[in-house]
Amino acid sequence: MRFAIVGAGFSGAVVARELADAGHSIEVFDARDHVAGNCHTARHETGVMVHTYGPHIFHTQHEHVWQYINxxxxxxxxxxxVKAISQGTMYSLPVNLRTINQFFGRDFDAKQAEEFIQSKADVTITNPVSFEDQG
Known part of the structure; x- marks a missing residue:
C-alpha cells in the first residue's frame, strides 16, 4: 500500500518509519526543505551546530521509546x-509542590497547596498588566 505522510517532524517521521518497516511505500511531504520539524539542527560552515528553531530536549520515562529513538x-x-534565587534562597523551577512548600515554609499535600494558592489570589485584578498582577 502507498502512503503520503504530511510533516517530517517527530510524529511524521515515526509514522513513516513504522509504515516502511511494515513493507508499505512511503512518501513524506514537508513545507520546509529539511526533516526533523522544530527539532532541526544544521551545521554552520564554522562547524558549530545551530538549533534552527531553538534547542530541544528529548525526554521519556519509557525504556522502549528511548531504545526506539536511539x-x-x-x-x-x-x-x-533550572533554579531561581529569591532573597538568597534557591528554588527549583518550574514551580511545583516542592517549590511551594519551600517558598512558604509549609508541608502541604497537593490539595492543600491548591487551596492555599487560591486563598492568596487577588480576584480584584481583572486586567493584569504585569507578571506580578498575573500572579
Missing part, C-alpha cells in the same frame, strides 16, 4: 536543572 542517532546525556 536506533536513529546518538542522544547526548543531559539533565535539565
Amino acid at each position: 536506533r536513529f542517532g546518538e542522544m547526548m546525556p543531559y539533565r535539565h536543572k
Whole structure:
C-alpha cells in the first residue's frame, strides 16, 4: 500500500518509519526543505551546530521509546536543572509542590497547596498588566 505522510517532524517521521518497516511505500511531504520539524539542527560552515528553531530536549520515562529513538542517532546525556534565587534562597523551577512548600515554609499535600494558592489570589485584578498582577 502507498502512503503520503504530511510533516517530517517527530510524529511524521515515526509514522513513516513504522509504515516502511511494515513493507508499505512511503512518501513524506514537508513545507520546509529539511526533516526533523522544530527539532532541526544544521551545521554552520564554522562547524558549530545551530538549533534552527531553538534547542530541544528529548525526554521519556519509557525504556522502549528511548531504545526506539536511539536506533536513529546518538542522544547526548543531559539533565535539565533550572533554579531561581529569591532573597538568597534557591528554588527549583518550574514551580511545583516542592517549590511551594519551600517558598512558604509549609508541608502541604497537593490539595492543600491548591487551596492555599487560591486563598492568596487577588480576584480584584481583572486586567493584569504585569507578571506580578498575573500572579
